[in-house]
Amino acid sequence: MDRNVCIIAGGMSKWGVRSGSQRDFFQEAAKACYEDNPQVNPKEIDGLLVASAYTERTSYQTHLAPLVAEHIGVKPRSICARVELLCASGSSAIILAFGLIKAGQADMVMVMGGEKLYTPQKWEVFYSELASVDHDWDGPQGLGLPPPVFAMVAKQHMKQYGTKKEQLGAISVKNRRNAALNPKAQFQQGITHEEYMNARPIVQPLSLFDCCPITDGAAGVILCTEEKAKQLTDKPLVYLRGTGQASVNNMSANMPSWTTWEALKIASQEAYRKAKVEPKDVKVAMTHDCFTISEIIEMEDLGFCKKGEGGPFVGEGQNDIGGKVPTNTDGGLLGCGHPFGGTGIRQAIEVMRQLRGEAKQQVKGADIGLTHNLSGFIAAHTVLVYGREPV
Amino acid sequence: MTTPGISVLEGKYMVTMDLFPQQSKEFNQVFTFYENLKQGRFTTTKCADCGAESFPPRVMCPECFSTNMQWIDWPNEGTVIEFTEEVVGVPLGFGKAPLVHALVDLQGKKTMFVRVINCVEGQLKVGDKVRVAVFDVDPVPQEVKGGIQEIPRVFYAFEPVT
Numbered sequence: 077m078d079r080n081v082c083i084i085a086g087g088m089s090k091w092g093v094r095s096g097s098q099r100d101f102f103q104e105a106a107k108a109c110y111e112d113n114p115q116v117n118p119k120e121i122d123g124l125l126v127a128s129a130y131t132e133r134t135s136y137q138t139h140l141a142p143l144v145a146e147h148i149g150v151k152p153r154s155i156c157a158r159v160e161l162l163c164a165s166g167s168s169a170i171i172l173a174f175g176l177i178k179a180g181q182a183d184m185v186m187v188m189g190g191e192k193l194y195t196p197q198k199w200e201v202f203y204s205e206l207a208s209v210d211h212d213w214d215g216p217q218g219l220g221l222p223p224p225v226f227a228m229v230a231k232q233h234m235k236q237y238g239t240k241k242e243q244l245g246a247i248s249v250k251n252r253r254n255a256a257l258n259p260k261a262q263f264q265q266g267i268t269h270e271e272y273m274n275a276r277p278i279v280q281p282l283s284l285f286d287c288c289p290i291t292d293g294a295a296g297v298i299l300c301t302e303e304k305a306k307q308l309t310d311k312p313l314v315y316l317r318g319t320g321q322a323s324v325n326n327m328s329a330n331m332p333s334w335t336t337w338e339a340l341k342i343a344s345q346e347a348y349r350k351a352k353v354e355p356k357d358v359k360v361a362m363t364h365d366c367f368t369i370s371e372i373i374e375m376e377d378l379g380f381c382k383k384g385e386g387g388p389f390v391g392e393g394q395n396d397i398g399g400k401v402p403t404n405t406d407g408g409l410l411g412c413g414h415p416f417g418g419t420g421i422r423q424a425i426e427v428m429r430q431l432r433g434e435a436k437q438q439v440k441g442a443d444i445g446l447t448h449n450l451s452g453f454i455a456a457h458t459v460l461v462y463g464r465e466p467v
Numbered sequence: 468m469t470t471p472g473i474s475v476l477e478g479k480y481m482v483t484m485d486l487f488p489q490q491s492k493e494f495n496q497v498f499t500f501y502e503n504l505k506q507g508r509f510t511t512t513k514c515a516d517c518g519a520e521s522f523p524p525r526v527m528c529p530e531c532f533s534t535n536m537q538w539i540d541w542p543n544e545g546t547v548i549e550f551t552e553e554v555v556g557v558p559l560g561f562g563k564a565p566l567v568h569a570l571v572d573l574q575g576k577k578t579m580f581v582r583v584i585n586c587v588e589g590q591l592k593v594g595d596k597v598r599v600a601v602f603d604v605d606p607v608p609q610e611v612k613g614g615i616q617e618i619p620r621v622f623y624a625f626e627p628v629t
Contacts, residue, residue, distance in 0.1 A: 202558060
C-alpha cells in the first residue's frame with residue numbers, strides 16, 4: 077500500500093557569486109537544513125539523492141552523492157545517487173525520493189542540490205553551456221546560452237498575443253523585490269520599473285533584468301513517511317501530493333510550438349490529476365522564471381489564466397502577493413539566482429514554508445502549493461504539487 | 468598549443484571542450500550527414516519501412532523502431548519566420564556580436580533554429596529567403612594505428628539568398 081510522504085526540513089546556503097567549492101556549499105546547505113528541524117537526527121537519514129548538473133564540467137567530479145554524504149555526515153543505506161536534468165535536477169530528485177518513500181524502498185531521504193558554476197576563469201561556465209542543448213545539432217548554431225531562445229519565444233508571444241515589454245518588467249520588478257527580503261538570495265536590492273526599462277539590451281527584446289544570473293550555491297530538504305513526520309515535527313505537516321514530468325522533444329527542430337509549451341501542459345495535468353487538485357486550487361507557486369517571458373507562459377500553460385492572457389494577468393498583479401496565485405514569493409530565479417541543481421530544492425523550501433504558515437511573505441490560507449521547472453532547450457517540464465493534507 | 472595551469476595537456480585534443488560534433492565513422496554512425504554536407508547537400512535519414520523523415524538523422528526510426536534507414540536530400544533553402552540579434556553574451560567560437568539567430572521554415576520539413584552568417588547587422592527581415600551555408604571547422608587529431616590522423620570537419624549555418 078502506498079504511503080504518504082512529507083517534507084519536514086529545508087535549508088540553503090547563501091546563493092550568489094560565492095567564494096568556495098561545491099562541497100563547501102553542500103555542507104552550508106546541509107547545516108541550514110539540519111537547523112530548520114533539530115528533531116531530525118541526520119544519522120537516521122537512510123537515503124541521499126544529490127542533484128547537480130555541471131559537477132563534471134565545473135568541479136571535475138563524478139560519483140558526487142557519496143562525497144556529499146561523507147561531508148554532511150549522512151550514512152545512506154537505501155539510496156545514494158546523483159540525479160541530473162539540468163535546471164530541473166533538484167525537482168527530479170525530489171520526485172524520485174517521493175517515489176522511493178511512497179513505495180517503501182526508503183523511509184527518510186535527504187535531497188540536496190547545488191553547483192559551483194563560477195570557475196577561476198569565467199568563460200568556462202558559458203562555454204560549458206554548449207552541453208546543455210543538443211550538443212551536436214543545436215550547440216554548433218551558437219545556442220548554448222539560453223537568452224536567444226527565450227528572446228525568440230518572447231518575440232513570438234508578443235506578436236501572437238500582444239504581450240508587452242512592460243508586462244515582462246512586472247515579473248522582474250516583483251521577483252527582485254521579493255529577493256530583497258530573502259537573505260539567501262543572490263540579489264539583495266530591488267529594481268524600479270524605470271531601471272528595468274532602461275537596462276542594457278542582451279538579445280532583443282530581452283534586456284539585463286529579463287535574465288536570471290549564473291549562481292553558486294546549494295540547498296537541501298528532507299522527505300519522510302507521514303508516520304515519521306508526525307514524530308519529527310510539531311509544525312503543520314506538508315505533504316507531497318502529486319508530480320508530473322514530461323518531454324516531447326529535445327532538439328529545437330522538433331519543438332511543437334514556442335509559445336504554448338506542450339510538455340508543461342502534459343506535466344501539469346499529470347501532477348494535478350495525481351494530486352487531485354485543479355489550477356484554481358493552487359494558492360502559491362514557484363515557477364521557473366529563468367527569463368521574464370517564461371513566467372508569463374507558465375501562468376498560461378499551468379492553467380492559472382487563459383492562453384495568451386499571461387501578459388495582462390501579470391501586469392495586473394494577479395501573480396503577486398494579494399493576487400490569484402502569488403508566484404516566486406522568495407525571489408525566484410531572477411532574484412535568488414540559479415545554481416541548476418539547487419533551484420528545485422529552493423522552490424520546495426519556499427513552498428514548505430508557505431504551507432507551514434511561516435514564510436517571509438506569507439500567503440494567507442496557503443494550503444496547496446506548486447513548484448515548476450523547465451530544463452534544457454525548453455525540452456522538459458517538471459511539476460510538483462504539495463498540500464497541507466494528503467491526497 | 469599550451470594550456471595555462473595544466474602543463475600536462477600541452478598539445479592534447481580535448482573532446483570535452485570541442486564545440487563541434489565528431490564526424491568520423493569511428494565516432495559517429497551518422498557521419499554520412501557530414502560527408503554529404505561537404506558536397507553542399509543537406510540530408511537526413513528516412514525510414515525505409517514507415518517513411519518517417521527524422522531530424523537529426525537516426526540509426527533507429529523513432530516512429531516504428533525500424534533500423535532500415537536511407538539517406539535523403541532535404542531542401543537547403545528556407546524562409547525566415549522570426550529572428551533576433553544577440554548583442555551581449557555571444558559564445559566563444561561564434562565571432563563578434565551581434566550573432567544573428569533565426570527560426571527558418573525549411574519548406575515545411577521542420578522549423579530550424581539556426582545561426583545566420585554573411586549577414587550585416589539589421590539586414591535580415593521576416594520573410595527573407597535563407598540557404599544552408601557550409602563552412603570548415605577545426606579538424607580533429609584522431610588517434611590511429613601508428614600516429615595521429617587529422618579528420619577534416621564542416622558545419623552549417625544559414626545565409627541570406629542574395
